[in-house]
Amino acid sequence: MTTLKKLKFCDVFAGCGGLSLGLLEAGHEGIFAIEKSPLAFETLRFNLIEGATHQFAWPDWLPKQAMTCEDLLSNYPEKISELKGQIDLIVGGPPCQGFSTAGRRDPADPRNKMTEQYLSLVGLLQPRFLAIENVAGFNMRFEGTGGVAEELASAGKTSYAKFVAGKLEALDYHVYPGLVNCADFGVPQTRHRYLMICEKKGSFPKHSSLLQMLHENRHAFLSSKGLQAGHHVTTREAISDLEVEGKRLIPNQDSGISGFLEVEYIPPTAPTPFQKLMRKGSKNSAPNSRRLARHKVETKEYFKHIQSICRPGYSLSESERQLVGTKKHATTVLDRTRPAPTITTLPDDILHYSEPRILTVRENARLQSFPDWFAFQGKYTTGGKQRKLECPRYTQVGNAVPPLVGEAIGELLAERMSEIQSYSVLQEVADQNNYYLEEATSM
Template identity: 50%
Template sequence: MESGKEKTVGNYIDLFSGCGGFSLGLGKAGWKGVFAVEKDPMAFDTFKHNLIDGKYNHFNWPTWLPQRSTTIQDLLENYPQELASLKGKVDLIAGGPPCQGFSLAGRRNSEDPRNKLSEEYMKMVEIVSPKYLVLENVRGFNSKFRDSKGEREKQPYSMVVKARLEKLGYQIFTDYLHSEHYGVPQKRTRFIMIGIRSDLLSKEINPFQILASLRLDFLDKKKLSHTPVSVQSAISDLETSKYQLIYHSGSQINGFKQIDYKPPRRLNAYQKLMREGLKSTKPNSLRIARHRPETIEKFKTILALCQPGKGLSDEHKKIIGTKKQVISVLNPKEPSRTLTTLPDDLLHYSEPRILTVRENARIQSFPDDYVFKGKYTTGGSRRTQECPRYTQVGNAVPPFLGEVLGLLLEKLYMGSY
């Protein structure tokens, strides 16, 4: 396993794993993977490249399960006996069902079929009966919906899930977690649900108090400040103005460019973490967006008008001639706003462009040698069917968050709290 860690805590299954942010963090905290479930081929390619075949491998993948993209429904239908044989042998089920239907940023719909994936999650829990559960989702998972008639439903969907899991024999704890408190240079608030099988509880505990007590030690071990990491600290060494731009892909004249990255002599504490042990290795996914001249001019106007860290006002939108609901410029002195799957929601703090996939990955706390696979973006109707690189990174659990949750679960697992 990466970083020469010899300790092993317990084992886990990652459901809805995406490109692997949660698993990367759990692996760094000493957990061993059994298998992961991800339906999108591009996201699973990224996962497999890094966490099964690559440097960050910590999976003991079962021979009965092909190492490819799949769904929980497929597992339930095709491998019922194999899953049943895992009962009592898995310590943790991690992962949060896809959250688009719950997102406060989008159209929230209680009947969104993606919300039903929580049902499949619970079916897996029932069959495997792990000791612990950790479920991560957007804040909206814990907010009330309006139904198709526009009436507010009685309780948020998270409480439906909580009640179902309690019936399965788990004590459930919930709270919000702020990524920027754990070294992630991003204001990303997430709803966390932790389940402990009732037969393992011998005394009253509050996992979130234990988690809060781990924070300063976690930051100290990372050699990070106790104050949030700014977005400029995270990505300043990736600014295009500091490098020659070289060919990336497409036609030689009009194709995509990337920076010819050479690590500066002096890296700050966060950049050192992202580049630990890499020396002069270039990260992948440095492709710069190919903006039209008029788009660049529009972005320059936005940079001049927009208060960093705030969204464009309606007045500014009229001046610029955009109806886009969400667009803002990063504040270099603060953590980033929450990344989304749409790359043009956020503009660079000093350059008239959107961020590269690698800059987004830095903001999510992925190390520079974590390789992203697949297309960069997907347009039109394919957007809801495919998971290109920008979407993979935007949807990911920040690895630092996965790691600190892994450390909390270790405390619970070892009874050392």
Template identity: 45%
Template sequence: MTTLKEGTPNTGVTFIDLFAGCGGLSLGLIQAGWRGLFAIEHSKDAFKTFNRNFLSDDAVYNFDWPEWLPQENHDIEYVLDHYQNELKSYAKNVDLIVGGPPCQGFSSAGKRNSSDPRNKLVDLYLEFVKVINPKIVLIENVKGLASDFSDASGKSEVTNYYNKIISNLKENYYVSDKIIDVSEYGVPQRRKRIFIIAIRRDLEFKDFENPFDLLEANRLEFLKNKGLDISPTTASDALSDLEIRRNGTGASKAEARFNEIKYIRPLTKYQKVMHGDQNGKMHDTRLARHRPDIIERFKKIIELCHSTGRLNTSLSKEAKEQFGIRKAALRVMDPASPAPTITSMPDDLLHYSEPRTLTVRESARIQSFPDWFKFEGKYTTGGERRRSEVPRFTQVANAVPPLMAEALGLTLLKLLVDKEGSSL
């Protein structure tokens, strides 16, 4: 049985997480009271973090993992091919399948590519749903999922994966979808993602309702119960307790070549929620080793962006030329607003007042990972290795923010457990 923190309801409802990454979606669901059965994640790097936080002996939460599936990274196609009988034993006995097929081929932040093999994972996701036939399906992805792909000439439409998913699920499910800015649910980040919720038709709701209406209706109560303000959580709300000028730095115990932030204690409501009962303990605060000339450049960029009001926005063409920057996107955070969307490139975003990029922990704070959550593997990677490696910064950026996942988990619980007149 999934181990639950004190005060977390043990409802007994179950889920399977596909394309689980480091576990942001799983974490939020478990905190809402769901019981994890197993998860599938292809990346060895991301699964190391998942294993550390959900499968190790001292994990805060543990999955009810089946004996037939090794506790290691898996390819979804391999699992479908080699464990058909085991998967069929779950048919109609699982409450929820969640996950988002890797989004790189759909994302407007990169090169949209209709032939990207990762796009085909949508078909495998749908095949998995067909085998398990869960009560509910939850999918998260970038907005680009709903855009048409064209062939290399740009003249003919190839496919629209959103329409493909919707039409496939509608055969057996009521399907609803919504683009959500996760900052509305306490996450200190302007991050818009498309969410799809499908509820099996044979469950015979007394009066079927759009689950996203229920999500919105309970939004303020969710924030209140979490101890968060109704107003958006800002970058400063999330990170002010991690500023170097407040904590100081020291040599990293794990990596002698680096310095890390020496953490004292949380200050804001959000920081207290994230830090919990850690008593000042903190992970992943290793600082990047910027050269003196880079630090000086960052100082000037931060000053310019504050003086011109160009915060949370990419540097202008003129500013890039002035500072000799070739990057397509470089932004300075606005301390008084939620941060821009976190990306897998740590040098895409500068701190709002200190001349540096963010630490893994600061990125995790902006994604609403609690401070006890530990990340494993390399910090960054580059070149051709980016095709196969998923370092810590990428794990954080690719995750569903746990706060958003928890709000969704509580909403789906209301549909399954609390709905009057439901036969569930």
């Protein structure tokens, strides 16, 4: 029986740390993380890099501050090269706006270039495993000419995902790509993501499909979390203890702005299995980020109108938009009996299933499977020109990889590493036996 070695990982384009949190919960060791937003990095630092529950084994030479992947490669190339062979896993979801089906899907979007910086880091560190997470549109065919589209066409690739896969194969990796629905891994949200799980080629046998292995492990993973494999967690099962009705309102203290309220949190006496999982490690303390929006009376009436005519769980149809007098396409009222739709970075995209209001940051975090002890930092929202520059709490949550998905990936890679170690031990024993046999026959 071999002893499983923890995978040492670095997280690139880490955001507030959803993927890192999942890997740490799976028992792996964080070395460093790269995130350009100071607000998102502060949440990552507070909870995981120097947290009460988890701490990274951060290198002395690397400042614990926000930076880009380009900054890392430009300022510390020698130090990064020295880490070759010491990093087992690189994870990262490069910014997805250039690929998102919700946007223009512009192949020349400069944010798509960040994937190439990720690949440069892979070339320097050459880890055993890679995990790239992106929106489903990452694998959709690009239209148009110029920029990346021209390079894709010349390479015979029909999507950026295939282009990236080709680059990784050239770096000597097996690539296992495919779509996953986060709801299948206990996340109370129908969030379809494109995963590329990659493994460095070696002397051990190639796996048939690591992504298929991830799906096959799903039942055991959910069972270990106290969740049912045949049942998707619903929105009500996720956030019913955070409802406002019948609760006492108290001043919000964690946003630094007066005049906001939050619900006094009392831990449920009969939590759902998912709530029990999210409350683990919190004892009786209240989660942060529960600030309620200050809706005007007419706004609440407008929300009630939407709730009265819409189909819960679906974006407003054209006829429904005409009835309520809005051109906004993305408005959706939660269906309490099903998982939420994809949580975005815009707070007013989703309305509560029974209360005339948008969700709190904490409710969005629950729908992303962040545990209650995980405390988001910084401002709640931003607006105007700053919206493209800052990453407040709502944006941090919306951009994150659900931690439960990250943990499932972490457990998969731990199992695969154990298989590789076992094969290596068996191969070593076989080689020794062959050596002794050859010695004996030559005498």
